[in-house]
Amino acid sequence: MIVTHERAEAYALGDRMALVMAGTTSQTGEVGEVMDTPVTAAAARALGFDNLLPASRIAPGTYQLSDVRHLHLPGITVGPAALIAIRAEHLMLRTRETIPGMLAEGSTLAGTVTEAVPEGPLTRTRVRLPDGST
Structure with a gap:
């Protein structure tokens, strides 16, 4: 048994894990x-997961996020309301001009960058979605 607070260490060394909170x-x-x-x-x-976005189920495996974007999650069976958790490393920031066609495919969310704070080699960025959530 190994006790760690490091995600990378848990991935590298563990086969099974228990998440202990409080x-x-x-x-x-x-x-x-x-x-x-x-x-x-x-x-x-x-x-x-720093990004927890409220979503509503509109069909089996399909959830509506902020504004009109739909996210298809085949095999996911949760209730009518959910939080979609997205890790920062799975996101890309782009301007509308650099992503032609992607908006129509539902693979993007519109938003406004409200804060960008350099943290060493990374930048922590806060984006406000049309419904006001960040």
Whole structure:
């Protein structure tokens, strides 16, 4: 058994993991399963998901995010309301001019950059979506 607070270490060394929060086991399973599919918003934040976007189910496996964007998640079966958790490393910031055709495909969200803070080699960026969420 290894106890760590480092996600990279858990991925590299573990086969199974238990996520312990406030002295209680909140989720257990294979490392990849726990890291990629947190069961609560608190677990998602603890596992590095900084972007939790409210969504509504509009059809099986299809969720509506802010404004009119739809996200297709085949095989996902949650209730009518959900939080979609997206890690920062899975996002790309682009201007409308650099992504022709992508807006129509539903693979983007419109937003306004409200803050960009350099943090060493990375920049933490806050984007406001049309519904006001960040």
